[in-house]
Amino acid sequence: MKKIIALGGSNSKNSINKTLAVYVAKQIENTETLTIDLNDFDIPLYGIDIETIDGIPSEAIRLSELFNQADGFVVSLAEHNGSYAAAFKSVFDWLSRINSQVWNNKPMLLMATSTGARGGIGVLQIAKERFPRMGANLIVDFSLPSFYDNFSGNDISNNELKKDLTDKINKFKIEI
Numbered sequence: 001m002k003k004i005i006a007l008g009g010s011n012s013k014n015s016i017n018k019t020l021a022v023y024v025a026k027q028i029e030n031t032e033t034l035t036i037d038l039n040d041f042d043i044p045l046y047g048i049d050i051e052t053i054d055g056i057p058s059e060a061i062r063l064s065e066l067f068n069q070a071d072g073f074v075v076s077l078a079e080h081n082g083s084y085a086a087a088f089k090s091v092f093d094w095l096s097r098i099n100s101q102v103w104n105n106k107p108m109l110l111m112a113t114s115t116g117a118r119g120g121i122g123v124l125q126i127a128k129e130r131f132p133r134m135g136a137n138l139i140v141d142f143s144l145p146s147f148y149d150n151f152s153g154n155d156i157s158n159n160e161l162k163k164d165l166t167d168k169i170n171k172f173k174i175e176i
């Protein structure tokens with residue numbers, strides 16, 4: 001069975017982005033979801049000095065190997081001050097040192113959600129520009145604004161947003 005990685009770009013224990021990524025990945029029939037929680041990987045903050053002295057952390061290699069096994073990615077990014085959350089950025093930097101094509105040319109459904117009305121469009125824009133240059137076959141993207149107003153009972157409560165996302169999930173399914 002094909003494997004989809006569901007990844008929240010955050011280290012929050014109760015990450016709304018992880019919730020959204022898993023919610024979407026579970027809708028892709030006949031695939032297995034592998035949920036990645038960044039807290040499950042003991043990886044130090046990226047720095048060239050630590051890399052030179054200690055090499056690549058084994059936990060980063062473990063995560064990179066999981067990425068290699070994926071047939072597609074459903075990613076939802078947390079936005080911190082208009083950009084990637086530090087925890088995600090550090091892991092992403094380590095992964096790029098192992099394989100510059102981090103996303104292995106596999107299909108990606110890319111999202112962001114936040115507690116605010118802009119729905120993480122800043123970080124989404126940054127990733128839309130960057131990820132395809134690092135191996136993402138970006139199929140569709142989606143931003144969910146004001147998460148707690150628009151998501152409840154493990155579903156999107158706003159019909160218009162739900163329809164938009166469902167159409168995008170259907171486009172992604174064709175590529176998997």
Ligand SMILES: Cc1cc2nc3c(=O)[nH]c(=O)nc-3n(C[C@H](O)[C@H](O)[C@H](O)COP(=O)(O)O)c2cc1C
Pocket residue numbers: 008009010011012014015016017018077078079080081082083113114115116117118119120
């Ligand atoms: C340091 C920090 C910076 C933040 N910056 C933004 C921001 O630029 N835009 C935004 O919409 N929300 C921002 N937020 C609120 C996040 O959207 C909110 O914490 C959200 O839950 C993060 O996603 P997560 O639950 O997946 O970690 C920020 C939160 C923190 C702690």
